[in-house]
Amino acid sequence: MPGLCCFGVSRIGLPLISPSAVDFASQFPHFHGRDAVSTASTADSRNLIHSLGGETIRFVEGLGDLALFTLTTLRWMTRGLPRRSVVLQSMYEVGVRSIGVVLITGMFIGMVLAVQGYEQFHLMRMETRIGAVINIALVKELGPVLAATMLAGRVGSAMAAELGTMRVTEQIDALRALGANPYQYLVVPRFLACFLLIPLLTAFADAIGIFGGWLLSTQVLGVDSAFYWHHSLDYVAAYDVLTGLLKSMFFGAAIAVISCHRGFNCGAGAEGVGRAATESFVLSFVAILVTDFFVTIFTTHLYYVIWPAPVSLL
Amino acid sequence: MSFENRFNSDEIGSSIIELKNVSRQFGTQQVLRDITMQVYSGETLVLIGESGCGKSVMMKLMMGLLESSSGDVLWNGVPIAGRSDGELVQDRLRFGFLFQGAALFDSMSVFENVAFGLRQNTKMSEEYIRHSVMNRIQDVGLSAASASKMPSQLSGGMRKRVGLARAMALMPDIILYDEPTTGLDPIMTDVINTLILKTRSRRPVTSVVVTHEMSTVRKVADRVLMFYPLSRLQPGEPQIVFEGTPEQAFSSLDPRVSQFVYGEARDRLEELAAA
Numbered sequence: 274m275p276g277l278c279c280f281g282v283s284r285i286g287l288p289l290i291s292p293s294a295v296d297f298a299s300q301f302p303h304f305h306g307r308d309a310v311s312t313a314s315t316a317d318s319r320n321l322i323h324s325l326g327g328e329t330i331r332f333v334e335g336l337g338d339l340a341l342f343t344l345t346t347l348r349w350m351t352r353g354l355p356r357r358s359v360v361l362q363s364m365y366e367v368g369v370r371s372i373g374v375v376l377i378t379g380m381f382i383g384m385v386l387a388v389q390g391y392e393q394f395h396l397m398r399m400e401t402r403i404g405a406v407i408n409i410a411l412v413k414e415l416g417p418v419l420a421a422t423m424l425a426g427r428v429g430s431a432m433a434a435e436l437g438t439m440r441v442t443e444q445i446d447a448l449r450a451l452g453a454n455p456y457q458y459l460v461v462p463r464f465l466a467c468f469l470l471i472p473l474l475t476a477f478a479d480a481i482g483i484f485g486g487w488l489l490s491t492q493v494l495g496v497d498s499a500f501y502w503h504h505s506l507d508y509v510a511a512y513d514v515l516t517g518l519l520k521s522m523f524f525g526a527a528i529a530v531i532s533c534h535r536g537f538n539c540g541a542g543a544e545g546v547g548r549a550a551t552e553s554f555v556l557s558f559v560a561i562l563v564t565d566f567f568v569t570i571f572t573t574h575l576y577y578v579i580w581p582a583p584v585s586l587l
Numbered sequence: 588m589s590f591e592n593r594f595n596s597d598e599i600g601s602s603i604i605e606l607k608n609v610s611r612q613f614g615t616q617q618v619l620r621d622i623t624m625q626v627y628s629g630e631t632l633v634l635i636g637e638s639g640c641g642k643s644v645m646m647k648l649m650m651g652l653l654e655s656s657s658g659d660v661l662w663n664g665v666p667i668a669g670r671s672d673g674e675l676v677q678d679r680l681r682f683g684f685l686f687q688g689a690a691l692f693d694s695m696s697v698f699e700n701v702a703f704g705l706r707q708n709t710k711m712s713e714e715y716i717r718h719s720v721m722n723r724i725q726d727v728g729l730s731a732a733s734a735s736k737m738p739s740q741l742s743g744g745m746r747k748r749v750g751l752a753r754a755m756a757l758m759p760d761i762i763l764y765d766e767p768t769t770g771l772d773p774i775m776t777d778v779i780n781t782l783i784l785k786t787r788s789r790r791p792v793t794s795v796v797v798t799h800e801m802s803t804v805r806k807v808a809d810r811v812l813m814f815y816p817l818s819r820l821q822p823g824e825p826q827i828v829f830e831g832t833p834e835q836a837f838s839s840l841d842p843r844v845s846q847f848v849y850g851e852a853r854d855r856l857e858e859l860a861a862a
Binding site for chain 2: 442446452
């Protein structure tokens, strides 16, 4: 009877309370026998709090596991780089094949900023200033985040699915059996490719977005081109562009680590692979926005550390 | 190269792999409990038992691809737990592992799959690798033309044979076969059985075979171990329910053994329906 009860508890998805339940049952065997109804109601009233606690612990465990995964990856990176052909293949997949989608989305985001901003600025007769807004938004936020999102969607989920399939079909075990380390062979090249190439993709997104914004503002909406550039140059500093590119490297690292981690811990079968791909995108996207927030706070403070006086508030 | 004559260091009949009171669990589910067994140099040991009784896990424990939850795995009398990562990787190269689904690398051709271990662990010239790989491919009865094919273009039997060629590329002393004939037609099953025998006649290797196929047991086994799923055992009962020659397995009076070797459902269906 106590055994059955503990089994029931673990079946409803609370493996964490079962050890204590076992202790409890072995110490007070009469408890369950005497009052089965009250045990059942206790189990019910524990449900919400315990599932909340269970979720929290699972979250913290997942985060810790991800941190260990990252450390192992970094450690293997210091033990000699993987073969060039393997890295180049990853770089081709991550970099070259992502250019198209980054250019298209970058172009449209630049153009839509122009359309959205124009109405407001036109009301104030300040439409020549629109370039400043478009370009600062692009290089500081939209370029890096857009490139990272595209990378997470196009490359991140593909990596999770590929490594997940390798896990499910025992190819990762086969690598180890043949004397290769899966971290060094699979994770490090993907990490390097994402980390090193995402600034370039961001630069592409920035550039095409700037072009798209300019095209729509000056050629369609009739803003004067000279003033457009003049105001843009007033506002957009090299520091903004560089921090945008720097930020994207954090995104690239997060995408690579999260996607590979999801792939390595993939569940069984086609369902597991599908879930790994979806989770890797969702988690990467969350990680992108969270790191974006913190890195932006940091770079903003850093700006005032380097240039203490507020430079231009007009 | 050092690995080519390494097998000479093992005396025939000495214990090459040993498991001492090994248990393994995944999460809360225990798969292996208190297993003690040995693999002797030069023998062909066959592990049988129902699906889910932990045979594949056993093989991965033997090779050090999984760690035991408790107990020791010893190679040539030395526990693997004490070895550094580098030593473990190096010593693991003495093993060849034929995976259940062959586990060929999808992104590589047959040639690159077989060459992988050589490229990864040796500094052989490209010419020597080519020569060695083509020999392995011919050993398993594949044509030279199939070397350039991708794994997705191969049939099940061909995949298994490429997997075998890959496992043999580094001239291992011990070959572990995880269900080598599962999913193959009877003729291909016998081809694989014959290959297992031929491998052994070519070089004095130790083989461990996990299988459900009784024809494999008859044909290749020197010694048979039968495992029983923990869920069907009482606490404290040993999980290895049979050890002996194939003949003894077929004439065993233990109902659990005879049920398996003759493939009889008996009251299992009723039992499953009731569960």
